[in-house]
Amino acid sequence: MAGSLVGRRVLITRSADRARPLASLLSSLGAEPLVLPLIDFERATDQAALDAALDDLVAGAYDWLVISSITTLRMITEKAAQRGSTPAALIPAGTRVATIGPSSRQALEALGIPVTLAPKDNQSAEGLVALWTAKRVRVLLPQADIAAPGLREGLAAAGADVTSVIAYHTVDYPARAERRLAADLPPAVGRSTPAAPQELSPPQARRELDAGTIDAVVAASPSAARRIAATLLPLGRCRFIAIGRPTAAEATARGIPVAANAKVPTPDGIAAALGAVFANEGNTR
Structure with missing residues (x-):
């Protein structure tokens, strides 16, 4: 094939x-x-709410941190750098981490953050909710501004006390340079960073499609x-x-x-x- x-x-x-x-x-x-590139990502407009949620995370207020995307992890990496820390240091030893996709899991592990829960078959919000068994736990869920409510509602229906906070905004490409969320993540363990592929402009893509x-x-x-x-x-x-x-x-x-x-x-x-x-x-x- x-x-x-x-x-x-x-x-x-x-x-x-x-x-x-x-x-x-x-x-x-x-x-x-x-x-x-069609979409890009900007830092959350409400940085105060995001910082407050991360302060609570560091203080041990949450039993679980749910990372639903690579972009959320970029936000945490950027915030850790602003605090002179590392992403792993923002997560207390007693706080467990859940994620959805293999890319997020690999990036978390490359940063030294162990993942307790991640779906293997249905790698989606639905898949994570289907695995969720923890009740009466406090969960921090940083997400995009346009994130569908299914993950938050599913975790809440399963018995979790979910605090959802906007981690970043999804915008048309390109994001404003001063607002763009672009923190680098390390490659997965044992993998090098491949070269960048050729990038087309929208007019070039249109001509190629027409041809x-x-x-x-x-x-x-x-x-x-x-x-x-x-x-x-x-x-x-x-x-x-x-x-x-x-x-x-x-x-x-x-x-x-x-x-x-x-x-x-x-x-x-x-x-x-x-x-x-x-x-x-x-x-x-």
């Missing part, structure tokens, strides 16, 4: 730094990765699907690959046919979804 990716041109709708792991894998499989020279576009979030619907349609022969059911649902709601949904939100899972699409087409162009 990996052979079906040879020569395929795949557009990743993330910034180059966030697209590197997937782009590196696709290159190794013979594909040509391209990036077109039919992009084989697939990958969207990692519902907000990316919304931006694709607003800025890149029609996709022509380009196949839409979703990462996660919420992304696929958002694309479908906006009239974008979903060629495949990555079963696992990792570079390997996305490559497998791409490979399946092209293998089913007989690897013809």
Whole structure:
């Protein structure tokens, strides 16, 4: 199935730094990765509320910290640096950490933060809620301003006392330079940082789509699907690959046919979804 990716041109709708792991894998499989950033992230407007929540975290007020995205971890890394500390030092020994995806777990562990709970099969908010058994516990949940309520409500329904705070704002790319959340995270243990893939401008991406020279576009979030619907349609022969059911649902709601949904939100899972699409087409162009 990996052979079906040879020569395929795949557009990743993330910034180059966030697209590197997937782009590196696709290159190794013979594909040509391209990036077109559509969304970006800015620091939370209400820094006082965020700082107060982190002060309580450091003081041991929470039994659990739930990290639902890599971007949340970037926020914590930036906040730790501002305090002359490390992300691991912000989390007391008695506070357990839960997360959703393998990328977040790997980044947490690379920072020396052990993960107590993370879904293996359904790597989503629903998957974490399904595993949750801790009742009458205090949970800190830093999230994006546009985060769906499902995780917060699911944890609360399971018996947790959830404090939700806005960790960052999701904005159209590019974020304002003075507000952009861009703290560097270390590579996963045993992995080097791959080179940045080629980045397209929106006009370049439009010309490529019109010419039919992009084989697939990958969207990692519902907000990316919304931006694709607003800025890149029609996709022509380009196949839409979703990462996660919420992304696929958002694309479908906006009239974008979903060629495949990555079963696992990792570079390997996305490559497998791409490979399946092209293998089913007989690897013809």
